[in-house]
Amino acid sequence: MNGKSSRRKFLKGGAAAAAASAIQSANGTAAAQTEKRSLKDEVAYGERSKYVNSVRVAVNERPAPDEFGLTFHVLSPLQDSVGIVTPSALHFVGTHRGAIVPDISPKDYRFLLHGMVDRPLEFTLDELKRFPSVSRLHFIECLGNKARPDHKTVQQTTGLTSCSEWTGVPLSLLLKEVGVQKGANWVVSEGSEEVKGAGSIPLGKAMDDCIVAYGQNGEAIRPQNGFPVRLIVPGFEGIYNTKWLRRMKVVDQYYMTYNDYGHISADPKVAAFNLQWGPKSIITSPSGGQKLPGPGVYQITGLAWSGGGAVKKVEISTDGGRTWKEAEIRSEVHRMAHTRFGMNWKWDGKECELQSRCTDELGQIQPSREQVAKVFNQPPDYYHNHGIPGTDNAIVPWKIATDGSVRNGIA
Amino acid sequence: MNGKSSRRKFLKGGAAAAAASAIQSANGTAAAQTEKRSLKDEVAYGERSKYVNSVRVAVNERPAPDEFGLTFHVLSPLQDSVGIVTPSALHFVGTHRGAIVPDISPKDYRFLLHGMVDRPLEFTLDELKRFPSVSRLHFIECLGNKARPDHKTVQQTTGLTSCSEWTGVPLSLLLKEVGVQKGANWVVSEGSEEVKGAGSIPLGKAMDDCIVAYGQNGEAIRPQNGFPVRLIVPGFEGIYNTKWLRRMKVVDQYYMTYNDYGHISADPKVAAFNLQWGPKSIITSPSGGQKLPGPGVYQITGLAWSGGGAVKKVEISTDGGRTWKEAEIRSEVHRMAHTRFGMNWKWDGKECELQSRCTDELGQIQPSREQVAKVFNQPPDYYHNHGIPGTDNAIVPWKIATDGSVRNGIA
Numbered sequence: 001m002n003g004k005s006s007r008r009k010f011l012k013g014g015a016a017a018a019a020a021s022a023i024q025s026a027n028g029t030a031a032a033q034t035e036k037r038s039l040k041d042e043v044a045y046g047e048r049s050k051y052v053n054s055v056r057v058a059v060n061e062r063p064a065p066d067e068f069g070l071t072f073h074v075l076s077p078l079q080d081s082v083g084i085v086t087p088s089a090l091h092f093v094g095t096h097r098g099a100i101v102p103d104i105s106p107k108d109y110r111f112l113l114h115g116m117v118d119r120p121l122e123f124t125l126d127e128l129k130r131f132p133s134v135s136r137l138h139f140i141e142c143l144g145n146k147a148r149p150d151h152k153t154v155q156q157t158t159g160l161t162s163c164s165e166w167t168g169v170p171l172s173l174l175l176k177e178v179g180v181q182k183g184a185n186w187v188v189s190e191g192s193e194e195v196k197g198a199g200s201i202p203l204g205k206a207m208d209d210c211i212v213a214y215g216q217n218g219e220a221i222r223p224q225n226g227f228p229v230r231l232i233v234p235g236f237e238g239i240y241n242t243k244w245l246r247r248m249k250v251v252d253q254y255y256m257t258y259n260d261y262g263h264i265s266a267d268p269k270v271a272a273f274n275l276q277w278g279p280k281s282i283i284t285s286p287s288g289g290q291k292l293p294g295p296g297v298y299q300i301t302g303l304a305w306s307g308g309g310a311v312k313k314v315e316i317s318t319d320g321g322r323t324w325k326e327a328e329i330r331s332e333v334h335r336m337a338h339t340r341f342g343m344n345w346k347w348d349g350k351e352c353e354l355q356s357r358c359t360d361e362l363g364q365i366q367p368s369r370e371q372v373a374k375v376f377n378q379p380p381d382y383y384h385n386h387g388i389p390g391t392d393n394a395i396v397p398w399k400i401a402t403d404g405s406v407r408n409g410i411a
Numbered sequence: 412m413n414g415k416s417s418r419r420k421f422l423k424g425g426a427a428a429a430a431a432s433a434i435q436s437a438n439g440t441a442a443a444q445t446e447k448r449s450l451k452d453e454v455a456y457g458e459r460s461k462y463v464n465s466v467r468v469a470v471n472e473r474p475a476p477d478e479f480g481l482t483f484h485v486l487s488p489l490q491d492s493v494g495i496v497t498p499s500a501l502h503f504v505g506t507h508r509g510a511i512v513p514d515i516s517p518k519d520y521r522f523l524l525h526g527m528v529d530r531p532l533e534f535t536l537d538e539l540k541r542f543p544s545v546s547r548l549h550f551i552e553c554l555g556n557k558a559r560p561d562h563k564t565v566q567q568t569t570g571l572t573s574c575s576e577w578t579g580v581p582l583s584l585l586l587k588e589v590g591v592q593k594g595a596n597w598v599v600s601e602g603s604e605e606v607k608g609a610g611s612i613p614l615g616k617a618m619d620d621c622i623v624a625y626g627q628n629g630e631a632i633r634p635q636n637g638f639p640v641r642l643i644v645p646g647f648e649g650i651y652n653t654k655w656l657r658r659m660k661v662v663d664q665y666y667m668t669y670n671d672y673g674h675i676s677a678d679p680k681v682a683a684f685n686l687q688w689g690p691k692s693i694i695t696s697p698s699g700g701q702k703l704p705g706p707g708v709y710q711i712t713g714l715a716w717s718g719g720g721a722v723k724k725v726e727i728s729t730d731g732g733r734t735w736k737e738a739e740i741r742s743e744v745h746r747m748a749h750t751r752f753g754m755n756w757k758w759d760g761k762e763c764e765l766q767s768r769c770t771d772e773l774g775q776i777q778p779s780r781e782q783v784a785k786v787f788n789q790p791p792d793y794y795h796n797h798g799i800p801g802t803d804n805a806i807v808p809w810k811i812a813t814d815g816s817v818r819n820g821i822a
Contacts, residue, residue, distance in 0.1 A: 042512075042635070043466075043467055043468065043469050043485050044466040044467055044468075045466055045467065045500045045501070046467075046485075046499065046500050046501070046502065046504065046633050046634070046635040046636070047500065047633070047634075048499075048630065048631065048633050048634075049631060049633065049634050049638045049639075051516060051517050051631075051638075051639075052630065052631045052638075054630065054631075055454075055455035055456055056454055056455055056456065056457075057454065057455075058454050074454050074457075080630070081629055081630075082544065082546065082578040082625070082626035082629060082630070083546035083576045083577075083578040083626055083628070083629050084546060084576065084629070085496065085576045085628045085629040086629050087499070087628055087629045087630045088457065088459075088498070089456045089457050089458065090456070090457070090629075090630070091457065093457065101453075105462060106462050129710070130708065130709065130710055131710070132710065132739065132741065132753055132755060133493065133710070133712065133741055133751075133753060134741055134742075135493065135494035135495060135741060135742040135743070135751050136742075136743065137743065165494045165495065165496045165742075166494075167493040167494040214493070215493035215494055217494070217496045217498055217628065218492055218493060218494050218495070218496040218497050218498045218501075219459065219463065219465065219491070219492075219493070219498045219501070220459065220460060220462075220463045220465075222457050222458070222459055222460065223457070223458075223459075223460050224453070224457045225457070227460045227462075227463075228460075228462075297541065298541065299540070299541055299542070299543065299544070301544065328543065330543065330544055330545055330546060331545075331546040331547075331576075332546070332547065332548065332743070332745065334743065340544075340546050342543055342544060344543060
């Protein structure tokens with residue numbers, strides 16, 4: 001802001017402070033890249049700016065991925081996100097079943113659809129592409145995407161969710177092609193990774209809106225997200241969206257698989273299956289690790305989504321959940337997709353707590369942490385840990401101190 | 412397809428031929444990359460598969476871009492596209508005003524809004540981000556995106572169009588902030604490149620749906636597409652979507668600028684301004700340079716869009732425009748955005764000509780080449796060339812020979 005103006009309308013709440021005052025991020029500063037690309041390279045493929053250094057980070061509480069590890073959990077930098085599309089290079093990754101991404105040549109790829117069907121078929125990638133395609137924006141979220149008290153940033157609390165335009169064959173078309181037999185009720189899918197991840201989905205879901213996908217954001221799916229083919233099960237926990245999909249078997253009952261580790265517990269109240277995500281939202285800015293430079297006008301912005309369909313409403317509280325105000329929806333709204341919300345907010349410099357709450361098209365309302373804990377029969381400070389299953393769509397609060405610093409509200 | 416099946420429903424038209432038979436592309440084969448990335452790199456940023464080598468190419472009829480050239484026109488690989496999002500790295504680039512992409516640090520960036528306003532203001536990037544944002548999918552298309560007889564592929568005939576989710580501040584908010592004065596009618600925008608590209612848009616459009624954008628597909632705009640800020644003028648010719656936006660001036664009348672080179676002609680019938688794209692579509696597969704391996708069932712698929720709003724209908728002809736059949740819409744439909752269409756098609760092995768035709772929400776119908784030539788008072792074999800201005804949304808036909816080869820139908 002230079003001296004050309006003596007008045008401001010929109011930013012009047014904190015014009016002076018605003019002058020020097022973007023929200024400061026804990027996520028490092030841009031380092032100029034020294035390597036110069038050839039003009040031939042510039043023509044072929046346009047890289048991002050040397051000033052942009054947004055990156056994914058590994059999940060802290062899991063072993064760092066290495067050649068011998070069996071885990072590869074990588075968090076998407078939600079604090080840097082704009083709009084609703086996640087850049088494919090920054091899409092979260094979650095797998096417990098092999099740190100090594102399978103190397104599958106498109107020419108060698110085969111997808112087997114069998115089980116309780118009239119004519120089992122094996123499809124090449126080219127054959128899949130000769131079916132009618134569908135392209136839709138959907139989020140995928142790992143069932144382990146839960147805020148813990150030791151998380152500092154929104155990337156850590158909530159970075160295991162992403163949203164892409166997925167392109168592929170409706171699974172229903174392939175199931176019609178093979179002819180599902182009477183008595184079939186579930187479909188088990190299996191990936192190509194080392195430990196052969198597998199998951200069971202109800203036949204009704206399989207016939208509804210699932211996609212055998214080969215495209216992501218206008219290009220081939222990236223290796224870490226299932227190249228050349230993955231399953232998209234819109235709104236279901238990430239673990240059902242089988243990557244490096246190699247076969248699906250139509251069966252008569254639920255099949256217990258390795259993937260069920262997250263759902264099994266001695267406590268029947270905890271053991272309930274959670275196939276579909278509830279309504280969820282997260283404020284991405286201001287968020288943990290950032291700092292407001294002083295009182296003034298800010299944008300509260302974030303993402304909302306639900307496994308139950310379209311986001312209908314997002315509310316924001318700036319007083320720790322006592323009062324709520326409806327936020328603006330600032331993107332396209334798609335079913336089972338991230339939705340961008342925002343609200344103008346004037347910070348008075350006092351301590352406060354920000355929360356967001358999503359209501360979906362079914363009328364489901366995102367719960368508080370206390371409500372979630374009650375469902376899972378846990379103490380009020382409940383949070384997910386290994387051995388305590390169940391997805392978590394609880395509100396994540398951000399506390400703002402008088403110096404403008406933002407920190408995890410459950411810490 | 413292996414021996415497991417004796418029957419096929421969907422692919423029954425050409426099961427035997429289909430077995431070995433994806434459409435073959437002229438665009439090279441995958442070359443394995445030998446360089447291995449560290450696991451740290453794999454965590455930070457997920458690159459595309461070594462088997463994927465889709466790239467942009469330079470426009471043939473312009474000088475190859477080099478350090479001294481004044482042109483940088485790069486075509487998006489539409490033949491490889493799926494869905495409606497263009498990967499940011501593969502977005503087309505078009506500029507006549509400097510081959511060197513301006514190197515603008517986000518910290519140094521300033522945007523000046525001045526002219527017939529109450530209080531001219533200069534904004535930093537951080538200040539722009541403190542306004543409410545909007546995110547929408549829009550196509551951008553260069554006014555020079557026209558098929559010529561010497562073009563071999565769809566990348567050459569039509570590759571100067573792309574579609575992204577753009578995020579930024581509604582221009583209307585900024586104009587309200589500065590206070591537009593009475594008598595103002597046009598807004599002139601200027602970029603930061605060497606020759607200072609500039610363009611004039613009507614104030615009514617500026618107050619309607621334009622975006623001062625800093626985000627593209629969920630991340631910062633890439634350098635070749637205007638980092639850190641560009642103007643989005645939905646549905647208008649690409650040249651009005653000023654990249655590296657440095658100022659906008661509110662004025663009382665149309666300003667003639669360097670960018671008008673494409674619109675000026677001695678012939679008044681040709682000189683008419685063409686701000687907004689008409690309805691347009693292109694079949695991306697099968698398309699020029701590809702080869703159908705034999706008779707059988709194929710997908711005809713492509714993209715449709717219009718500057719006049721949403722795509723309402725796409726029709727496909729397989730007999731050179733004599734008869735038409737309505738295609739399926741196979742993506743989300745957004746206003747002024749690419750829209751994916753498709754149709755199942757059984758090729759009988761005879762010579763034929765494929766065409767697609769878009770109708771938009773205004774009822775405008777994409778014209779034939781003959782109709783476009785008539786508007787521009789040109790012979791029926793009219794095509795755009797330097798010195799012959801006017802955008803071209805004519806139907807691009809693909810001819811298929813008995814050997815399955817596909818070639819430009821206007822060649």
